Amino acid sequence: MRIGAIEAGGTKFVCGVGNELGEIEDRVHFPTRRPEETMENVIAYFRDKRVDSIGIGSFGPIDLEHSSPTYGYVTTTPKPGWSGYNFVGTLKSVFDVPVGWDTDVNAAALGEATWGAAQGLDSCVYYTIGTGVGVGVYTEGNLVHGLVHPEGGHILTRRHPNDDFAGNCPYHGDCLEGMAAGPALEARWKAKGDTLPEDHPAWEMEAFYIAQAISNVILTLSPKKVILGGGVMKQAQLFPMIRAQVGSILNGYVSAKSIVSDIEHYIVAPKLGDNAGLCGALALGVRALDSRTNVRSSIQ
Amino acid sequence: MRIGAIEAGGTKFVCGVGNELGEIEDRVHFPTRRPEETMENVIAYFRDKRVDSIGIGSFGPIDLEHSSPTYGYVTTTPKPGWSGYNFVGTLKSVFDVPVGWDTDVNAAALGEATWGAAQGLDSCVYYTIGTGVGVGVYTEGNLVHGLVHPEGGHILTRRHPNDDFAGNCPYHGDCLEGMAAGPALEARWKAKGDTLPEDHPAWEMEAFYIAQAISNVILTLSPKKVILGGGVMKQAQLFPMIRAQVGSILNGYVSAKSIVSDIEHYIVAPKLGDNAGLCGALALGVRALDSRTNVRSSIQ
Numbered sequence A, B: 001m002r003i004g005a006i007e008a009g010g011t012k013f014v015c016g017v018g019n020e021l022g023e024i025e026d027r028v029h030f031p032t033r034r035p036e037e038t039m040e041n042v043i044a045y046f047r048d049k050r051v052d053s054i055g056i057g058s059f060g061p062i063d064l065e066h067s068s069p070t071y072g073y074v075t076t077t078p079k080p081g082w083s084g085y086n087f088v089g090t091l092k093s094v095f096d097v098p099v100g101w102d103t104d105v106n107a108a109a110l111g112e113a114t115w116g117a118a119q120g121l122d123s124c125v126y127y128t129i130g131t132g133v134g135v136g137v138y139t140e141g142n143l144v145h146g147l148v149h150p151e152g153g154h155i156l157t158r159r160h161p162n163d164d165f166a167g168n169c170p171y172h173g174d175c176l177e178g179m180a181a182g183p184a185l186e187a188r189w190k191a192k193g194d195t196l197p198e199d200h201p202a203w204e205m206e207a208f209y210i211a212q213a214i215s216n217v218i219l220t221l222s223p224k225k226v227i228l229g230g231g232v233m234k235q236a237q238l239f240p241m242i243r244a245q246v247g248s249i250l251n252g253y254v255s256a257k258s259i260v261s262d263i264e265h266y267i268v269a270p271k272l273g274d275n276a277g278l279c280g281a282l283a284l285g286v287r288a289l290d291s292r293t294n295v296r297s298s299i300q
Helices: A035-046 A087-094 A104-115 A176-180 A182-189 A201-221 A238-250 A273-299 B035-046 B087-094 B104-115 B176-180 B182-189 B201-221 B238-250 B273-299
Strands: A003-008 A012-018 A024-031 A053-058 A099-103 A124-129 A133-139 A226-229 B003-008 B012-018 B024-031 B053-058 B099-103 B124-129 B133-139 B226-229
Touching: A003 A104, A003 A273, A012 A035, A012 A273, A024 A035, A024 A273, A035 A087, A053 A087, A053 A104, A053 A273, A087 A099, A099 A104, A099 A273, A104 A124, A104 A133, A104 A226, A104 A273, A124 A201, A133 A176, A133 A201, A133 B133, A133 B201, A176 A182, A176 A201, A182 A201, A201 A226, A201 A238, A201 B133, A201 B201, A226 A238, B003 B104, B003 B273, B012 B035, B012 B273, B024 B035, B024 B273, B035 B087, B053 B087, B053 B104, B053 B273, B087 B099, B099 B104, B099 B273, B104 B124, B104 B133, B104 B226, B104 B273, B124 B201, B133 B176, B133 B201, B176 B182, B176 B201, B182 B201, B201 B226, B201 B238, B226 B238
Parallel strands: A003 A053, A053 A099, A124 A226, B003 B053, B053 B099, B124 B226
Antiparallel strands: A003 A012, A012 A024, A124 A133, B003 B012, B012 B024, B124 B133
8 A cells, every 4th residue: 555645834834645554655755835836836746656645644624524515725824825725625626546634643643643652542742842842732533623633732731830931822822832832931031942951940930831731631631652853842841841740740649550650651753753743644545545445345 | 131239338239220322220328338238139130131231431540451360450449448348349259240340530531422412523532530630541542551550630730829728639649639639628718618619719710720630631631521530529519610711821822723713612511410420331232232232243
């Protein structure tokens, strides 16, 4: 089986071809320009690849509601030209194959559940903490869409007692993203995160915010694995700090062995590393093909 | 089809018989005593009812993991005799029918999604705000279990600026339940909630906490309906206050019509009212029968 994968990011597109084992056989990348130019590159790449399906993990917000007339569209992004762009439809007008379509973070969650840190589990939550905070949610074997799609990066957390930074989310000020994404870190400390030493107080404060979000998601969804990726999480010293703070917030209330006595294997980095995005799109492509096949076999 | 339903509460058991349309044809209730006595009542009730399946919505914590050796057990409750009690097994040893088993709040969420306020939708979140705060989660057509089951009543919220109540959750102090459940309300205001006038400042504070929880769950899960039940929510004046505060917290970020312009039909009371628990158990019973039937027909 040859599966096409598109990691559609706000600044960069990665396209690749892989198989149902999660092996990427080929890949290219190019900057995200206006949709017509960008899609020209995408279509040129897949033209001779003879893929059986394509999976797309896309920047958002996007329309995931199958019954909606704008299913497969990018919705209200400020990115020039992309607002209201029919991403899936454009692709399907050229390639007559099943297309899997979801948010970049849901794709990453599915990739990790298929071949990565949550392999074999029927639930996980995937956070990316970088220029923004995004959350992908996989429960009971399904990616969660709901009304729109999860936007858990914008939940409210309590303020750290030593923090007087106002927060820089244009919608919510001091929500999680406004306090803990890369740009918030930089604005608060007047320095890029990766220039701060490992023992800088920035990291304890960062862990404080992230740990609250994770504790809330554990209480709300009881995921079988929590995966933390994105640029900020390259600071590996954050992991033990976050785990300790989550343990202290939950205070033994959720009496699951994975949390109480094995939290270092419960709150983890993405196993697919920098491939998480593309592998996630690949997993969406595999799933799109499987569901098409299942529909066919139940009709026969 | 005759479906048995058990609403297994910490102080009261309700047993009933109904059908696949959600119609309750008969019901009894009795106090929750030690498990042997209580189950004797349950078994006596169903003995001559010839039900095709039984659904149980139970107080918790309970084991919902099908692969676990203690699936169907009540786990670590302080309630005398119930800790480690094999609820489902005891019932199945007498009645050879499919048994649906879930938390009381998940059952209520399923009942509302089947016949109530979220009828026809594939996701909703159900809160009960009473002696405690419980949350049932239904996403993409499935009840969420995960590692244990949701315990979203214990998330951390921000403190109201005029609130100096320490909070009374034995695990977390000032978590949502510790600040907003009935006993917290009573401890803070030295009066039972239902004796306070509608314009008492207690309600604005109560709405402040509940609205944070709902905003966070909307951002995390994007549910298609949010349903608020339980004793505290009998104070109908809370609904418009909660809706207004949720609107103000989200600040237009989640651009879904249901939230932005129709929030009075989005954050609602349970439509099944005081039948929510028993109807939820009934819905679990229907689902247990359906899945048994589906397995059979796919084998044939």
